[in-house]
Amino acid sequence: MKLYMTESSGNAYKVRVLASLLKVPYDSVEVDWDGKEHKSPAFTKMNPRGQVPVMEIDGKVVWDSTAHLIYLARKHGGEKWFPSDPLAMAEVAQWLALAQNEIFFGLQWARGVKKGFRGGSVEEYQGYGRKGLDVLTWRLKDNEWLALGRPTIADIACYPYVKRSPEAGVPLDPYPAVKAWLVRCEALPGWVKLD
Amino acid sequence: MKLYMTESSGNAYKVRVLASLLKVPYDSVEVDWDGKEHKSPAFTKMNPRGQVPVMEIDGKVVWDSTAHLIYLARKHGGEKWFPSDPLAMAEVAQWLALAQNEIFFGLQWARGVKKGFRGGSVEEYQGYGRKGLDVLTWRLKDNEWLALGRPTIADIACYPYVKRSPEAGVPLDPYPAVKAWLVRCEALPGWVKLD
Numbered sequence: 367m368k369l370y371m372t373e374s375s376g377n378a379y380k381v382r383v384l385a386s387l388l389k390v391p392y393d394s395v396e397v398d399w400d401g402k403e404h405k406s407p408a409f410t411k412m413n414p415r416g417q418v419p420v421m422e423i424d425g426k427v428v429w430d431s432t433a434h435l436i437y438l439a440r441k442h443g444g445e446k447w448f449p450s451d452p453l454a455m456a457e458v459a460q461w462l463a464l465a466q467n468e469i470f471f472g473l474q475w476a477r478g479v480k481k482g483f484r485g486g487s488v489e490e491y492q493g494y495g496r497k498g499l500d501v502l503t504w505r506l507k508d509n510e511w512l513a514l515g516r517p518t519i520a521d522i523a524c525y526p527y528v529k530r531s532p533e534a535g536v537p538l539d540p541y542p543a544v545k546a547w548l549v550r551c552e553a554l555p556g557w558v559k560l561d
Numbered sequence: 562m563k564l565y566m567t568e569s570s571g572n573a574y575k576v577r578v579l580a581s582l583l584k585v586p587y588d589s590v591e592v593d594w595d596g597k598e599h600k601s602p603a604f605t606k607m608n609p610r611g612q613v614p615v616m617e618i619d620g621k622v623v624w625d626s627t628a629h630l631i632y633l634a635r636k637h638g639g640e641k642w643f644p645s646d647p648l649a650m651a652e653v654a655q656w657l658a659l660a661q662n663e664i665f666f667g668l669q670w671a672r673g674v675k676k677g678f679r680g681g682s683v684e685e686y687q688g689y690g691r692k693g694l695d696v697l698t699w700r701l702k703d704n705e706w707l708a709l710g711r712p713t714i715a716d717i718a719c720y721p722y723v724k725r726s727p728e729a730g731v732p733l734d735p736y737p738a739v740k741a742w743l744v745r746c747e748a749l750p751g752w753v754k755l756d
Contacts, residue, residue: 414699415663415692421651428651430658437651450645456616456623456632463625466661468610486685497610504609 367392369434370412370420372399376474376526377431378419379560383522384435387556388442432462435519447519454514461512461520465527468498474527477534492536499541502528506543510550517554525551529560562587564629565607565615567594571669571721572626573614574755578717579630582751583637627657630714642714649709656707656715660722663693669722672729687731694736697723701738705745712749720746724755 369385369392371378385392397403397418405416413420413429421428421437428437439448448458472495478484479491502524505512512520529548531538538545551557564580564587566573580587592598592613600611608615608624615624616632623632634643643653667690673679674686697719700707707715724743726733733740746752 414696415659423648426648426652428648428655430655432658433651433654436654437647440645440647440650450635452632452635453618453621453623455635456628457621459628459631460623460625463627463661464610466658467665470662471666486682490681501609 368395368422369393370395370397370409370422371418372397373561374399375418376530376560377417379526379558380431380522381419381421381434381438383525383558384438384443384447384519386558387522387554388438388447389556390438390442432466432523435462435523439519446516447522449514458513458518458520461518462523464498464501465520465523468494468501469524469527472496472498473531473534473536476536477527477530480533480535488535492534495531495534495536499528499531499536499538499544502544502547503541506547510547512547517551521547521551526560563590563617564588565590565592565604565617566613567592568756569594570613571725571755572612574721574753575626575717576614576616576629576633578720578753579633579638579642579714581753582717582749583633583642584751585633585637627661627718630657630718634714641711642717644709653708653713653715656713657718659693659696660715660718663689663696664719664722667691667693668726668729668731671731672722672725675728675730683730687729690726690729690731694723694726694731694733694739697739697742698736701742705742707742712746716742716746721755 410416412427419431421434472491476488476491476495479488511517605611607622614626616629667686671683671686674683706712
């Protein structure tokens with residue numbers, strides 16, 4: 367298994383965390399982001415979205431970090447991280463959706479504007495991101511984990527851009543249940559620190 | 562199984578299509594969108610995002626249309642629509658991600674601005690939506706379906722806001738492979754027409 371990634375990508379980070387938790391070895395290929403390698407013809411032939419991470423598995427290319435989490439969890443995670451029961455799977459999937467929607471398009475895009483690598487309205491993205499933090503709070507005020515009462519790929523998918531929320535201009539102090547959950551994630555054996 | 566929905570919701574439509582294709586019966590509960598029932602305390606207790614669709618299954622509530630597609634496909638679709646093999650599952654999931662990202666935040670949000678039910682930059686959303694259409698074209702110029710060489714929940718998830726793309730100010734004439742794929746979807750036995 368080969369993972370095309372950058373050290374700074376929060377989406378690639380999700381995959382690195384789960385591979386570490388599951389002790390799955392892989393070859394890591396650092397993509398030259400500053401040199402725009404992810405927009406090169408060789409790269410977009412693999413991933414037409416021109417984004418990391420990309421995974422190569424048995425000669426087959428799969429893009430999108432959520433797809434990677436699903437693959438690793440089903441292939442190497444037994445019933446723990448993304449279980450086979452349809453209803454349990456759906457319960458995890460609803461949080462994967464939050465990670466891809468309010469958290470990514472809210473918190474990560476606001477961070478992107480702050481860091482100067484994207485345009486758009488930072489206030490709009492921050493507002494959308496705060497909705498995501500409210501939904502996390504709704505769950506985490508009475509629960510330790512997002513789904514199924516245990517750590518799953520839902521937690522991994524939501525973690526990085528919530529952790530980086532202060533860089534988006536959205537401090538986490540008004541969200542103590544969310545902050546406590548970040549600490550619980552970080553205490554999982556094998557967790558990888560987000561730089 | 563109970564589905565809280567509105568007739569006009571493209572996300573609820575995805576669930577209605579798959580239930581029809583799989584001949585799964587369900588009780589449909591029309592939510593009063595104009596009366597903002599989806600923002601009422603009774604509704605947000607079920608779904609803190611305040612959105613349709615919401616599904617109630619054996620007394621358990623699950624929100625998010627992608628989660629619903631995964632549930633229905635794994636529960637009632639055998640190996641066809643969202644197979645259990647991890648790599649095949651990931652191949653479908655990468656297109657579910659496109660539906661939730663470029664297609665939703667591009668095409669649907671641009672449509673939302675055009676229809677007056679959301680703010681933001683229509684040009685920005687349209688541009689992002691066109692990236693989604695380019696990715697669909699990348700795949701569909703040489704393939705009939707998005708994943709696995711057959712219809713899957715990937716196709717259902719991507720369909721509605723691509724179909725409605727002209728309402729977002731993004732005509733589909735420059736995307737003939739995408740238009741041909743929409744027609745193929747509509748020819749599936751049991752397909753539900755999008756109004």
